[in-house]
Amino acid sequence: MKKILVTGSNGQIGVELVRHLRGIYGDSNVTASDINKPSVSDEGPFAVLDVCDGKAVAEFLEGSKVDCVVHLAGILSAKAETNPQLAWNVNANGLYTVLEAARARGCSLFFPSSIAAFGPASPQKNTPQDTIQRPTTIYGVAKVAGELLCDYYHLKYGMDTRGVRFPGLISYAALPGGGTTDYAVHIYYKAVAEGKYTSYIAKGSFMDMMYMPDALGAVVQLMEADPKKLIHRNAFNISAMSFDPEGIAASIRKILPDFKLSYDVDPKRQAIADSWPDSLDCSAARDEWGFSPSFDLDAMTKDMLQRVPKP
Ligand code: AKB
Numbered sequence: 001m002k003k004i005l006v007t008g009s010n011g012q013i014g015v016e017l018v019r020h021l022r023g024i025y026g027d028s029n030v031t032a033s034d035i036n037k038p039s040v041s042d043e044g045p046f047a048v049l050d051v052c053d054g055k056a057v058a059e060f061l062e063g064s065k066v067d068c069v070v071h072l073a074g075i076l077s078a079k080a081e082t083n084p085q086l087a088w089n090v091n092a093n094g095l096y097t098v099l100e101a102a103r104a105r106g107c108s109l110f111f112p113s114s115i116a117a118f119g120p121a122s123p124q125k126n127t128p129q130d131t132i133q134r135p136t137t138i139y140g141v142a143k144v145a146g147e148l149l150c151d152y153y154h155l156k157y158g159m160d161t162r163g164v165r166f167p168g169l170i171s172y173a174a175l176p177g178g179g180t181t182d183y184a185v186h187i188y189y190k191a192v193a194e195g196k197y198t199s200y201i202a203k204g205s206f207m208d209m210m211y212m213p214d215a216l217g218a219v220v221q222l223m224e225a226d227p228k229k230l231i232h233r234n235a236f237n238i239s240a241m242s243f244d245p246e247g248i249a250a251s252i253r254k255i256l257p258d259f260k261l262s263y264d265v266d267p268k269r270q271a272i273a274d275s276w277p278d279s280l281d282c283s284a285a286r287d288e289w290g291f292s293p294s295f296d297l298d299a300m301t302k303d304m305l306q307r308v309p310k311p
Contacts, residue, residue, distance in 0.1 A: 001029050005066045007051050007098065008073030010034040013112070013166075013215065015174035017070065018042065020216040031064060034073070051094035058101040069102045070110045070219070071095060077116050077139040078269050079178025084138040091142035099153055099161075108160035110223055113147050113235040115167050115208050116140040116180075120275045127277035129237050129284040136275050147235040154233050162222050163234040167208030167280065169215050170300060172307040180272045184209055184248055188304040191252050191259050193311045199245040200266035206247075206278040208239035211300040214293035218285075225289035232284055240293035241300075242279040251301040 009032035027044035080087030119135040150161035168181025190197040249261040285291035
């Protein structure tokens with residue numbers, strides 16, 4: 001049985017991925033870790049771990065006999081722009097530190113890249129798996145560096161590194177913090193609580209998105225994929241849908257017909273959204289490891305509106 005360490009486990013993905021992995025590999029085989037203690041503890045082990053502290057990470061991997069690291073710790077796009085130096089340290093240096101510790105112990109490593117690894121010079125529609133990547137955010141720059149670093153560790157050291165480019169992820173268990181795509185989560189909370197939402201992203205801004213259950217499934221599917229079938233190792237484009245604020249509002253109105261959408265566009269987050277693709281080509285993920293999300297926009301809306309906490 002795999003022994004897994006998840007870094008950044010208090011974040012939007014971490015909270016749900018730890019539960020999902022524990023359901024598959026067993027509570028005691030999945031250690032959650034973050035720089036802060038979680039506000040609510042689940043079953044299973046937890047460690048306070050700073051991903052920039054190489055000695056602490058190496059000692060932990062050795063002491064706990066970990067053989068697989070799921071490295072989620074990082075600062076999201078909009079927050080990263082408020083402190084690029086900190087964002088580079090956590091997102092790029094943190095990955096390097098964890099890669100080095102994982103290499104020394106012979107661990108495999110999963111690293112989430114993002115649609116943010118593309119930029120204004122990338123093709124905006126049906127963005128290919130392999131194409132020009134000149135991001136204009138520090139978050140995107142660190143993601144490209146991370147993709148390349150993970151490929152390098154595989155080529156140079158034979159390390160089993162794997163990863164995807166996540167789109168905006170929508171979930172009800174934990175809120176995202178500091179991302180550009182967060183509006184697509186907040187809109188459901190506000191729809192349920194107030195029947196209305198003011199979007200900081202403009203009408204007509206399309207971005208890739210995916211429902212969290214599909215994201216969790218994709219992580220495990222890629223980690224368990226037959227390495228012989230993988231032409232790429234890292235940074236597979238994955239997405240389940242692409243919509244703008246009008247599209248998600250129309251989907252909500254099929255269930256809550258009186259839902260109202262207005263706009264108060266935030267120029268900073270809008271500029272980030274404008275630099276990202278409208279829609280990704282996910283054929284490499286489909287062909288190499290069978291990526292196949294189950295939730296489309298309406299199925300996700302139905303589930304979200306049933307599950308987001310009522311005030
Ligand atoms: C963000 O908006 O920063 C993230 C992402 C797409 O990587 N959700």
